[in-house]
Each structure stands twice: as structure tokens, then as C-alpha cells.
Amino acid sequence: MISFDLKCSHHHVFEAWFRSSADFELQQAEGLLLCPTCGDQKIAKSVMAPAVATKGNRKTAARQGAAGSSEEAVPVAAMSGDDAERINALMTALAEAQAKMIGDSEWVGDRFADKARAIYYGEAEPRIIHGTANPEQTREMLDEGLPVAPLLIPIAPPDKTH
Numbered sequence: 001m002i003s004f005d006l007k008c009s010h011h012h013v014f015e016a017w018f019r020s021s022a023d024f025e026l027q028q029a030e031g032l033l034l035c036p037t038c039g040d041q042k043i044a045k046s047v048m049a050p051a052v053a054t055k056g057n058r059k060t061a062a063r064q065g066a067a068g069s070s071e072e073a074v075p076v077a078a079m080s081g082d083d084a085e086r087i088n089a090l091m092t093a094l095a096e097a098q099a100k101m102i103g104d105s106e107w108v109g110d111r112f113a114d115k116a117r118a119i120y121y122g123e124a125e126p127r128i129i130h131g132t133a134n135p136e137q138t139r140e141m142l143d144e145g146l147p148v149a150p151l152l153i154p155i156a157p158p159d160k161t162h
């Protein structure tokens with residue numbers, strides 16, 4: 001879905017949603033678009049940027065906003081495309097490191113706290129495990145000195161992947 005700011009010939013500006021830019025053009029060509037204020041059928045795209053912008057457009061919008069443009073402010077995320085790419089690369093590296101770490105680790109699900117304690121206190125075979133723990137359990141384990149760490153990337157429990 002994409003939203004456009006549309007304008008009738010009487011300068012009423014309104015927002016409308018379309019499946020695509022082509023969908024808008026089709027509805028415009030067939031005269032299906034009406035101004036909600038006056039019923040005018042002469043509808044054109046307003047000069048404002050579409051709410052769903054491509055990466056390139058978003059940058060332009062951000063730059064216009066920063067330059068103190070007199071246009072109505074378009075909300076944009078305070079992140080440039082370059083930063084997004086860097087964060088994506090970081091997240092990918094992080095996910096790979098995590099996958100490597102838990103690759104030969106045993107999934108123990110919500111029994112993590114019990115299993116971690118058993119291993120830590122020598123009641124179970126030493127091995128790397130991963131599973132789920134609530135914040136309270138995590139705090140208790142850390143207080144007891146268990147070497148636990150939160151997984152930075154959410155993973156799908158193996159029993160839920162099929």
C-alpha cells in the first residue's frame with residue numbers, strides 16, 4: 001500500500017491509499033477519484049512527498065526538512081540510508097556470530113534456568129545450552145554468578161519451526 005496526498009482543482013488536499021502508483025493512475029484516468037470535501041473529480045497528486053517513500057525519496061525528504069523547507073513537515077525517520085545499511089551489516093554479523101555460538105549448543109526451551117543451574121553446580125554434563133528465561137530468572141542466575149548472556153537476536157524455538 002502507498003499513500004498519496006491528492007489535491008482537487010479547488011486546492012482541497014486529502015490523503016488516499018492505493019495498492020500501487022499504477023493503481024492510483026488507473027483510478028485517476030477512469031475518474032474514480034473524488035474530492036471528499038467538494039466532490040470534484042479533477043484530482044491530481046499534491047506536491048507533498050508520499051508517505052511510503054523509497055530509500056532515495058526518504059533521503060531527499062529528510063534533506064528538505066533539515067533545510068527548513070516551507071512545505072508541511074513530512075515525518076521521516078532520523079536515520080539516513082547509509083546508517084541503515086551499516087546497521088543491517090552489523091545485525092547480520094551479529095546474527096552470524098550468534099548462530100555460530102548456538103550452532104553446537106543444546107536447545108532446552110523454558111527449562112533453561114534449571115538446566116543452567118544443574119550445569120553450573122556440576123549436577124549435569126558441562127555443555128553449552130540456550131533457551132528461554134524470563135527477566136526474573138535471568139537476574140537470579142546472574143546474581144548466582146551463572147555465565148548466562150541474553151541472545152541479541154530473537155531466534156525461533158526449534159519446536160516451533162515445524
Ligand SMILES: [Zn+2]
Nearest residue numbers: 008012035038
Ligand atoms: Zn475539493
